[in-house]
Amino acid sequence: MANLIGFPMIRVGVVGASGYTGGELLRILSIHPEVKVNVATSREFAGKPISYVHINLRRYYPDLKFSNVSIDELTSRCDLVFVNTPSGISQKITPRLLESGLKIIDLSPDFRLRNPQDYEAWYGMKHEALDLLDRAVYGLPELHREEIRNANLVACPGCNATSSILALTPLVESNIIDLERIVVDVKVGSSEAGRRPNPGTHHPERANVMRPYSVEGHRHVAEIIQELELLSRRKVKIIFVPHAVGAVRGSLATCHTWLTQQKIDDNILRRIYAKRYGGEPFIRIVGEGLFKYPDPTNVLGSNYADVKAVPYQDVGAIAFCAIDNLVKGAAGQAVQCMNIMLKLDEKMGIDTPPLRPI
Numbered sequence: 001m002a003n004l005i006g007f008p009m010i011r012v013g014v015v016g017a018s019g020y021t022g023g024e025l026l027r028i029l030s031i032h033p034e035v036k037v038n039v040a041t042s043r044e045f046a047g048k049p050i051s052y053v054h055i056n057l058r059r060y061y062p063d064l065k066f067s068n069v070s071i072d073e074l075t076s077r078c079d080l081v082f083v084n085t086p087s088g089i090s091q092k093i094t095p096r097l098l099e100s101g102l103k104i105i106d107l108s109p110d111f112r113l114r115n116p117q118d119y120e121a122w123y124g125m126k127h128e129a130l131d132l133l134d135r136a137v138y139g140l141p142e143l144h145r146e147e148i149r150n151a152n153l154v155a156c157p158g159c160n161a162t163s164s165i166l167a168l169t170p171l172v173e174s175n176i177i178d179l180e181r182i183v184v185d186v187k188v189g190s191s192e193a194g195r196r197p198n199p200g201t202h203h204p205e206r207a208n209v210m211r212p213y214s215v216e217g218h219r220h221v222a223e224i225i226q227e228l229e230l231l232s233r234r235k236v237k238i239i240f241v242p243h244a245v246g247a248v249r250g251s252l253a254t255c256h257t258w259l260t261q262q263k264i265d266d267n268i269l270r271r272i273y274a275k276r277y278g279g280e281p282f283i284r285i286v287g288e289g290l291f292k293y294p295d296p297t298n299v300l301g302s303n304y305a306d307v308k309a310v311p312y313q314d315v316g317a318i319a320f321c322a323i324d325n326l327v328k329g330a331a332g333q334a335v336q337c338m339n340i341m342l343k344l345d346e347k348m349g350i351d352t353p354p355l356r357p358i
């Protein structure tokens with residue numbers, strides 16, 4: 001199949017296409033002008049049409065059906081594969097796909113952590129493809145754009161890691177906060193837990209909650225520290241507490257920091273954020289007006305991250321970032337990385353405004 005000017009389209013596979021991030025990828029890719037989805041896997045729904053699970057995609061994939069995961073099918077019918085499986089699965093299939101020359105964008109946590117000991121420590125299982133950790137690039141374009149451009153394996157960040165790192169990056173780079181005293185509080189909607197309910201995520205148990213979880217150490221803190229230490233080349237210490245809230249989508253990071261300088265004001269912080277993110281296509285700095293602080297309901301359905309930092313008296317600075325966990329926190333960011341890897345316009349297929357009201 002060719003694009004509008006007659007060049008062949010990039011053939012794409014989506015492993016784990018029946019889940020929430022897989023569905024969101026299919027939604028975004030359905031209108032991407034340079035790619036065609038050839039393979040969409042689901043063991044549970046193999047043989048069923050895409051709209052059987054993703055009812056919102058009726059008409060968009062009239063000829064595509066879910067299939068079982070087959071390395072042969074993926075290698076023969078795809079140039080690039082997105083992997084949207086729970087932890088522990090991608091490391092089994094990605095090595096064989098890479099060997100066949102495919103590009104991989106992994107949304108699971110399998111290749112995010114650089115240190116070979118970290119995966120077992122945080123995910124409680126042995127990693128089966130440790131040799132690939134060196135080749136994987138952390139898929140946050142605002143931090144690793146040039147490496148993503150030349151990568152064959154991109155490991156997209158967790159949703160809460162995306163919001164936390166984007167909130168904190170300008171403060172960390174500008175060297176004005178105590179890197180060993182950062183407190184991150186994240187509120188996140190229920191879709192972050194995937195489509196399969198468990199006693200904590202099942203709707204009747206989750207609706208209307210405001211519940212802290214994984215307080216003893218959420219896995220995302222490992223990648224947040226990794227990335228902020230890479231940025232600063234110094235030790236970083238973070239207390240990170242996520243909270244389940246009743247919304248379906250959205251991740252809001254509120255990051256409390258302590259200053260190493262005497263005083264900082266709104267103008268200085270605004271300048272620091274504007275300088276760092278001025279050229280970023282998907283970062284918006286929230287200004288004054290009716291809505292003064294980032295709020296996920298203002299970015300839902302889009303690839304935008306809304307950020308802002310404000311001084312807290314003469315003690316510290318509080319940095320915020322709001323994203324849609326399934327878009328900038330997952331599928332949208334993955335497509336942004338794909339565009340960079342394929343040397344396409346970075347905004348292609350994801351340059352849509354958020355929904356409002358939601």
Ligand SMILES: NC(=O)c1ccc[n+]([C@@H]2O[C@H](COP(=O)([O-])OP(=O)(O)OC[C@H]3O[C@@H](n4cnc5c(N)ncnc54)[C@H](OP(=O)(O)O)[C@@H]3O)[C@@H](O)[C@H]2O)c1
Nearest residue numbers: 016017018019020021042043044084085108192194195330
């Ligand atoms: N939800 C979010 O906000 C979010 C954000 C960023 C990253 N992530 C990460 O992205 C990944 C997917 O998340 P999700 O929310 O989309 O999960 P999900 O809704 O539970 O979907 C998981 C998908 O993986 C497939 N799958 C499960 N076990 C498999 C196996 N052993 N072999 C092959 N396929 C398997 C499932 O289909 P079948 O069981 O039918 O095969 C399903 O399509 C996870 O690693 C998650 O941590 C999620």
